[in-house]
Amino acid sequence: MKCDDVDALLDEFVDGTLPDGDRVEVARHLGSCGRCRTAEARTRALLAAARALPRGVEPSRDLWPAIAARIQRARVTHGEFGLARARWRRTVLAAAAAVAAAIALVAVLAVGRHKPGGAPPQAGLATPPGATAASLGLARAQATYEAARVQLLAALEARRGTLSPETLEVVEKNVRIIDRAVEEMQAALARDPGNRDIPGLLVTAYQQEIDLLRRVATLPGRG
Amino acid sequence: MRAIRLLGAALAVAAVPVMAQQRVDERRPASATGTVEISNVSGSVRITGWEQAEVAVTGTLGRGTERLDFSTSGNRTLVKVVLPHLSTHHVEGSDLEIKVPAGSSLEVETVSADTAVDKVLGAIRLESVSGGITVGGSPRQFDATSVSGDIEITAASSPGSATTVSGSVNLLGVAGDVKASSVSGNLVVKGGETSRVELETTSGDISFNAALARNGRLDAKTVSGSVELDLPAATAADFDVTTFSGDITNELGPVARRTSEYGPGKELSFATGGGGARVVAKSFSGSIRLRKR
Numbered sequence: 215m216k217c218d219d220v221d222a223l224l225d226e227f228v229d230g231t232l233p234d235g236d237r238v239e240v241a242r243h244l245g246s247c248g249r250c251r252t253a254e255a256r257t258r259a260l261l262a263a264a265r266a267l268p269r270g271v272e273p274s275r276d277l278w279p280a281i282a283a284r285i286q287r288a289r290v291t292h293g294e295f296g297l298a299r300a301r302w303r304r305t306v307l308a309a310a311a312a313v314a315a316a317i318a319l320v321a322v323l324a325v326g327r328h329k330p331g332g333a334p335p336q337a338g339l340a341t342p343p344g345a346t347a348a349s350l351g352l353a354r355a356q357a358t359y360e361a362a363r364v365q366l367l368a369a370l371e372a373r374r375g376t377l378s379p380e381t382l383e384v385v386e387k388n389v390r391i392i393d394r395a396v397e398e399m400q401a402a403l404a405r406d407p408g409n410r411d412i413p414g415l416l417v418t419a420y421q422q423e424i425d426l427l428r429r430v431a432t433l434p435g436r437g
Numbered sequence: 438m439r440a441i442r443l444l445g446a447a448l449a450v451a452a453v454p455v456m457a458q459q460r461v462d463e464r465r466p467a468s469a470t471g472t473v474e475i476s477n478v479s480g481s482v483r484i485t486g487w488e489q490a491e492v493a494v495t496g497t498l499g500r501g502t503e504r505l506d507f508s509t510s511g512n513r514t515l516v517k518v519v520l521p522h523l524s525t526h527h528v529e530g531s532d533l534e535i536k537v538p539a540g541s542s543l544e545v546e547t548v549s550a551d552t553a554v555d556k557v558l559g560a561i562r563l564e565s566v567s568g569g570i571t572v573g574g575s576p577r578q579f580d581a582t583s584v585s586g587d588i589e590i591t592a593a594s595s596p597g598s599a600t601t602v603s604g605s606v607n608l609l610g611v612a613g614d615v616k617a618s619s620v621s622g623n624l625v626v627k628g629g630e631t632s633r634v635e636l637e638t639t640s641g642d643i644s645f646n647a648a649l650a651r652n653g654r655l656d657a658k659t660v661s662g663s664v665e666l667d668l669p670a671a672t673a674a675d676f677d678v679t680t681f682s683g684d685i686t687n688e689l690g691p692v693a694r695r696t697s698e699y700g701p702g703k704e705l706s707f708a709t710g711g712g713g714a715r716v717v718a719k720s721f722s723g724s725i726r727l728r729k730r
Contacts, residue, residue, distance in 0.1 A: 377566075
């Protein structure tokens with residue numbers, strides 16, 4: 215087994231859900247590869263960090279009224295501080311990069327870690343009662359997504375005059391497509407909270423919207 | 438770099454816009470493995486790698502354009518079509534043919550200009566708002582992004598990513614580790630033998646019609662788009678296919694089973710040819726079809 219193969223199976227190995235044959239192969243490779251052992255340690259640390267997240271965080275089911283209010287606040291804040299556009303853009307990008315990275319990290323935890331019938335987590339990494347790494351990871355992803363989205367929608371507003379109407383139309387249309395998809399998946403998850411695939415698709419949608427809005431902040435203008 | 442920009446800004450103040458279309462034919466010595474930075478708002482940019490240690494720019498500057506910045510600093514070469522800052526007149530697009538040392542890396546930025554790259558071996562990063570992007574040859578790595586423009590990558594054996602919002606992405610004959618994503622654009626992978634492919638959309642359709650390398654991996658995820666995977670009959674792979682409310686059609690193995698007696702979800706796990714490669718396809722409401730070719 216090569217490093218790339220081990221990398222693809224590492225999440226399941228750490229989760230203890232890998233079939234015996236693959237588990238033995240991965241363990242054998244880890245015994246002789248320092249780089250992959252480091253990756254394994256990093257994955258275990260991520261899992262432990264997710265388990266250490268506050269247990270009271272609940273995924274909100276109706277995000278948008280609160281987001282709309284926060285967008286208004288973000289606009290006011292922008293005006294109050296009187297940031298030059300370039301500085302504002304850098305600020306937004308830095309914030310977006312940080313939260314996008316957070317989403318990427320929790321995505322690792324939210325996807326593929328909630329498998330009914332899978333082997334229990336390995337000893338020494340017990341999950342607190344009532345919370346799974348997946349649910350905690352998803353809650354964290356939703357929180358970071360909301361924060362990033364608010365900032366980036368404000369950035370879109372700041373750039374409105376520099377982008378062509380056609381581009382704005384495409385961006386807004388696709389934001390609506392993602393928002394509708396997120397709403398549908400959140401509603402489905404509310405009906406079927408144990409579903410193991412929706413969290414992964416939700417995180418993907420979150421990332422797509424953050425990537426889209428972040429890109430708008432860096433798009434070249436009309437000149 | 439900063440000095441170049443400052444110089445450009447200073448020149449911009451004094452410059453007079455080109456009142457008629459203007460021919461360009463200029464050359465500058467350049468590092469064989471340097472970086473060429475290109476910026477053109479509208480029109481077209483065609484970039485080709487060649488064996489000479491210089492960058493050559495030919496073509497036309499559109500009416501209303503201020504000037505062409507063409508300079509070299511260290512191992513970076515800048516080719517930038519500069520527009521008037523406060524012009525209220527219509528500015529025509531500029532069409533540029535640019536030859537660069539084959540080992541160059543590229544950083545290209547356009548708004549509506551189409552970009553075509555061929556025979557460049559360094560890493561290439563291409564960004565456009567509504568322009569199309571086409572890449573041929575084997576760059577060391579590619580990263581192409583567009584909002585509404587289409588992206589086509591042909592015969593690249595290199596790793597890379599292609600991202601759009603509503604434009605389509607076509608990866609033709611690619612062989613490296615590739616990733617493509619779009620919100621509403623369609624993603625197509627056709628021909629070649631891929632080692633690791635990640636495809637993600639929100640509502641765009643995904644079509645994969647290629648071979649998978651031994652121990653390769655294919656991940657296709659969509660919320661509401663359709664997923665069509667056409668694989669050679671001899672494919673040896675483990676499949677993991679799920680949908681929350683879509684449909685699964687499988688010509689490679691068993692019929693999908695419902696995940697619950699009452700819900701619409703379906704899932705499918707099976708292996709062909711003894712397994713080896715891994716295929717994961719997931720949708721929320723889009724249909725998933727596995728076909729033998």
